[in-house]
Amino acid sequence: MNVATRNFGAPIRRNEDPRLLSGQALFVDDVELPGMLYAAFLRSNVAHARIRSIDVAAARARDGVAAVYTAADLGDYWAPGPLLVPPPPIEGITFNQRTQVPLAKDKVRHVGEPLAVVLAQSRYLAEDALNDIAVELDPLPAVVDLEKALTGEARVHDDVRGNVAARVRQCRGDYAAARSRAKHVIARRFHYDHGASSPIETRGIVASWDARANQLTIWDTTQAPVFLRNGLAGMLGLSERQVRVIAPFVGGGFGPKIMLFYPEEVVIPWAAKRHNCPIKWIEDRLEHFFATTQERGQTHDAEIALDADGRILGVKDVFLHDTGAYNPYGLTVPINSQCTLLGPYVIPSYDSTFTAIFTTKPIVTPYRGAGRQHGVFVIERLLDIAAHELKIDRVEIRRSNLIPPDAFPYNNEIIYQDFAPLTYDSGNYEPILDKALAMIGYRTFLAGEQQKLRAQGRHVGVGVACYVEGTGIGPYEGAKVQVQANGRVSVATGIGTQGQGHFTSFAQIVADQLGVEVPDVDIVTGDTDQFYWGAGTFASRGAVVAGNAVNEAAKAVRQKILKLAAEHFECAEEDLEIANGEVSVTGVPGQAIKLGALALKANPMRGAVKPGAEPGLESTQYFGPPSGATASGVHAMIVEVDPQTFALDVLKYVVVHDCGTVINPLILAGQIHGGVAQGVGNAFYERLVFDDDGQLLNASLADYLLPTALEVPHMDIAHTVTVSPLNPLGIKGAGEAGAIPVGPLFAQAIEDALGLLDRDVELNEIPLSPGRLFELTAKLR
Amino acid sequence: MSTQMHAITVTVNGKQYSRQVEGRLLLSDFLRHDLLLAGTHVGCEHGVCGACTVIFDGAPVRSCLMFAAQTDGHRIETVEGLAADRDHLHPLQQAMRDCHGLQCGYCTPGILMTMKVFLEDNPNPDEAQIREALSGNLCRCTGYQHIVEAVQLAAERMRK
Ligand code: FES
Numbered sequence: 009m010n011v012a013t014r015n016f017g018a019p020i021r022r023n024e025d026p027r028l029l030s031g032q033a034l035f036v037d038d039v040e041l042p043g044m045l046y047a048a049f050l051r052s053n054v055a056h057a058r059i060r061s062i063d064v065a066a067a068r069a070r071d072g073v074a075a076v077y078t079a080a081d082l083g084d085y086w087a088p089g090p091l092l093v094p095p096p097p098i099e100g101i102t103f104n105q106r107t108q109v110p111l112a113k114d115k116v117r118h119v120g121e122p123l124a125v126v127l128a129q130s131r132y133l134a135e136d137a138l139n140d141i142a143v144e145l146d147p148l149p150a151v152v153d154l155e156k157a158l159t160g161e162a163r164v165h166d167d168v169r170g171n172v173a174a175r176v177r178q179c180r181g182d183y184a185a186a187r188s189r190a191k192h193v194i195a196r197r198f199h200y201d202h203g204a205s206s207p208i209e210t211r212g213i214v215a216s217w218d219a220r221a222n223q224l225t226i227w228d229t230t231q232a233p234v235f236l237r238n239g240l241a242g243m244l245g246l247s248e249r250q251v252r253v254i255a256p257f258v259g260g261g262f263g264p265k266i267m268l269f270y271p272e273e274v275v276i277p278w279a280a281k282r283h284n285c286p287i288k289w290i291e292d293r294l295e296h297f298f299a300t301t302q303e304r305g306q307t308h309d310a311e312i313a314l315d316a317d318g319r320i321l322g323v324k325d326v327f328l329h330d331t332g333a334y335n336p337y338g339l340t341v342p343i344n345s346q347c348t349l350l351g352p353y354v355i356p357s358y359d360s361t362f363t364a365i366f367t368t369k370p371i372v373t374p375y376r377g378a379g380r381q382h383g384v385f386v387i388e389r390l391l392d393i394a395a396h397e398l399k400i401d402r403v404e405i406r407r408s409n410l411i412p413p414d415a416f417p418y419n420n421e422i423i424y425q426d427f428a429p430l431t432y433d434s435g436n437y438e439p440i441l442d443k444a445l446a447m448i449g450y451r452t453f454l455a456g457e458q459q460k461l462r463a464q465g466r467h468v469g470v471g472v473a474c475y476v477e478g479t480g481i482g483p484y485e486g487a488k489v490q491v492q493a494n495g496r497v498s499v500a501t502g503i504g505t506q507g508q509g510h511f512t513s514f515a516q517i518v519a520d521q522l523g524v525e526v527p528d529v530d531i532v533t534g535d536t537d538q539f540y541w542g543a544g545t546f547a548s549r550g551a552v553v554a555g556n557a558v559n560e561a562a563k564a565v566r567q568k569i570l571k572l573a574a575e576h577f578e579c580a581e582e583d584l585e586i587a588n589g590e591v592s593v594t595g596v597p598g599q600a601i602k603l604g605a606l607a608l609k610a611n612p613m614r615g616a617v618k619p620g621a622e623p624g625l626e627s628t629q630y631f632g633p634p635s636g637a638t639a640s641g642v643h644a645m646i647v648e649v650d651p652q653t654f655a656l657d658v659l660k661y662v663v664v665h666d667c668g669t670v671i672n673p674l675i676l677a678g679q680i681h682g683g684v685a686q687g688v689g690n691a692f693y694e695r696l697v698f699d700d701d702g703q704l705l706n707a708s709l710a711d712y713l714l715p716t717a718l719e720v721p722h723m724d725i726a727h728t729v730t731v732s733p734l735n736p737l738g739i740k741g742a743g744e745a746g747a748i749p750v751g752p753l754f755a756q757a758i759e760d761a762l763g764l765l766d767r768d769v770e771l772n773e774i775p776l777s778p779g780r781l782f783e784l785t786a787k788l789r
Numbered sequence: 790m791s792t793q794m795h796a797i798t799v800t801v802n803g804k805q806y807s808r809q810v811e812g813r814l815l816l817s818d819f820l821r822h823d824l825l826l827a828g829t830h831v832g833c834e835h836g837v838c839g840a841c842t843v844i845f846d847g848a849p850v851r852s853c854l855m856f857a858a859q860t861d862g863h864r865i866e867t868v869e870g871l872a873a874d875r876d877h878l879h880p881l882q883q884a885m886r887d888c889h890g891l892q893c894g895y896c897t898p899g900i901l902m903t904m905k906v907f908l909e910d911n912p913n914p915d916e917a918q919i920r921e922a923l924s925g926n927l928c929r930c931t932g933y934q935h936i937v938e939a940v941q942l943a944a945e946r947m948r949k
Pocket residue numbers: 830831832833834835836837838839840841842851852853854
């Protein structure tokens with residue numbers, strides 16, 4: 009019999025909302041325990057210095073202070089953190105591993121690096137005591153500019169010459185030969201700066217040691233609870249079963265909350281064990297700008313070789329990547345930039361080299377898009393400039409270079425962040441482009457509308473940008489599905505959730521398999537005692553990898569239900585149907601049993617069970633995709649620019665997206681809206697401004713501008729579907745797509761609105777802003 | 790900052806609380822950690838994000854920009870007071886759920902409290918007015934579009 013897809017694909021309201029809407033969802037800072045101490049960290053206020061001394065005596069003596077610790081107090085526990093992602097197996101690679109430390113010992117390497125921690129009766133008292141600590145620092149020159157970092161004297165790590173964290177070259181085909189054949193070669197320098205993820209909930213951790221049970225419980229805003237548990241157990245000399253990590257409701261993550269181990273995550277559990285009491289630390293917004301990882305800048309020197317018709321023969325790119333003071337996340341961000349540059353296009357030859365550079369700035373790890381934006385910006389800008397120089401329509405140059413639908417799976421012949429060759433599983437790009445053009449009204453806009461508006465003195469332009477996104481990478485996730493005696497179904501997975509709607513999308517999958525309603529399925533995520541194994545929520549992989557694990561487990565439970573019910577009714581499994589929370593014999597009224605009753609039967613109190621039988625209606629299954637699934641899309645917009653103030657008004661914004669099979673279109677739309685909003689911030693409003701001393705000059709939400717409801721446009725979204733052959737549900741991830749192509753889209757549309765390319769002004773950097781546009785157009789005045 | 794103690798009596802969601810508070814204790818911390826009404830969230834503690842918004846004598850205020858000591862004799866509503874229970878949501882809460890107006894839900898309590906007062910003042914707003922009224926609350930997840938739709942839907946339902 010077939011499984012009905014009543015819920016899969018439907019815009020179902022979310023299971024988790026009533027708790028969140030009524031203020032009853034548990035976030036980390038909501039955890040209050042008797043006898044709790046509160047932590048505050050003393051952080052370096054300079055970017056680069058040798059530590060001469062730290063005197064904590066006065067702080068220790070203050071009323072209400074339980075303890076003050078520096079690196080020296082940590083003893084053997086003090087150690088640099090692990091390398092989370094080792095470099096991929098690429099020939100000739102240079103990689104210098106330097107990971108962050110729990111509390112700075114000899115040197116500080118960025119503003120905000122922790123020097124000491126105070127534990128006190130309240131956070132207020134802990135912060136009072138920070139003022140009592142006397143620190144003597146010998147300042148060193150800051151390392152801020154990437155090119156100067158390579159040649160200058162100052163070293164972030166004394167033994168790393170030129171501050172080179174890594175150097176990687178990847179090639180496909182023979183670029184030099186392609187270049188010599190080319191009719192046109194266009195070379196430019198591009199700067200792309202990404203920013204701070206800025207979830208509205210900052211980071212936090214509560215650790216509680218129960219000496220009677222020998223058990224450590226951690227509540228943490230992490231995106232990777234299982235890894236956090238494993239690492240903490242190792243550091244503290246405990247077995248994994250003695251550590252329980254709970255990632256409760258988390259107020260947005262977007263990447264940086266997957267970083268491990270933040271210094272606070274090392275220090276607070278250690279202190280909780282030592283003091284035998286619960287300890288809480290919650291990051292404040294100022295700390296968030298320094299103490300949480302961020303993304304930042306790359307400088308690309310790129311060139312594209314084309315034939316007379318605008319066909320791409322090859323691309324060469326040499327770029328510098330700012331990795332910050334340490335590199336615990338390996339090469340994920342720059343490898344993503346390197347790979348995603350290839351986009352949806354046939355690029356027969358590619359020669360790409362990057363150098364990752366240590367600077368005295370906060371650590372760089374993936375933030376939504378994770379370096380993909382930088383690569384997409386380069387190729388999209390190169391195509392815009394090429395179209396202009398070759399006098400080809402911007403859209404047509406893209407169309408003529410798209411990978412054709414019969415070329416999948418398409419191998420790009422370089423290595424991706426998951427260590428596998430960068431192969432696109434499936435896709436059909438031209439219909440996406442056509443749909444976006446139709447929705448934005450590209451032809452009619454250019455054929456007359458724009459002219460008409462210009463005649464009225466209005467500066468309105470159109471932009472179109474394409475991208476692909478590698479999603480849903482391994483290694484694996486698992487899920488346990490269990491029918492409860494009351495008929496409800498419980499599901500546990502190892503991933504954490506930060507608003508992606510997993511409580512609902514996973515319930516939809518289960519509800520269809522087991523014939524129950526979505527609200528009857530209870531999902532637990534991010535509690536290592538509920539589900540032991542897993543990797544985490546990153547790289548747009550939750551729905552793909554955990555979703556398929558949930559599906560496999562639900563299918564196995566379905567088989568158990570049918571088998572047991574067939575025995576119960578003494579009929580064939582084919583004669584049974586599962587619906588409305590019960591199993592019934594098809595066509596025989598009254599012959600039905602509730603799932604809950606069947607679950608009780610599966611766990612008998614007396615009698616013999618057959619050898620090999622397992623009690624209960626439950627199953628645990630795992631899913632690991634062979635490689636990542638590639639989603640794709642096109643964004644288009646029409647924007648009006650005020651030529652005096654350079655204020656923007658986005659008149660229309662269109663997203664056409666292919667992420668394979670869709671579980672819940674409402675949740676998917678939300679993911680795309682949110683991604684675009686962050687893309688808009690990145691393109692035009694958010695810039696981390698560091699001065700030459702490595703000081704961040706705008707570390708507040710009043711100065712670092714997150715887009716509000718007035719800056720984020722209304723979006724029209726449409727989908728095409730090419731299913732992924734890499735997983736049974738055919739899903740591709742969608743978490744990051746919205747954010748990826750917004751930068752080049754803004755640059756192109758603003759150029760068009762102001763007619764800049766005709767006047768030799770190119771917008772080859774992101775973020776832009778009114779002020780920056782004023783500067784870049786100076787020569788026109 | 791003042792560590793002097795003040796006696797206050799404040800009504801929160803219709804219930805009276807009498808407490809001794811330090812002069813420097815933020816209203817947001819008082820609500821969250823003293824009264825254990827943790828539904829009011831804190832995102833920035835410098836008055837920008839709006840997550841901490843509560844209704845003070847009928848007007849939306851940022852609880853991170855007030856001291857608990859200033860609330861003596863006043864009336865406060867928080868997200869916990871919006872609905873009798875989870876099964877009987879306020880029309881705004883219901884519309885937020887129907888339109889998928891929340892993802893992580895961290896900004897949501899502040900948005901609900903801001904929009905409640907807004908709809909009382911302006912029961913029939915257009916999209917531009919809603920966006921303007923929302924612009925003091927930051928949401929990093931939703932891109933606002935579904936929130937705008939939810940406010941429109943709630944307004945429509947509340948007019949009936
Ligand atoms: S926490 Fe009060 S406005 Fe942000």
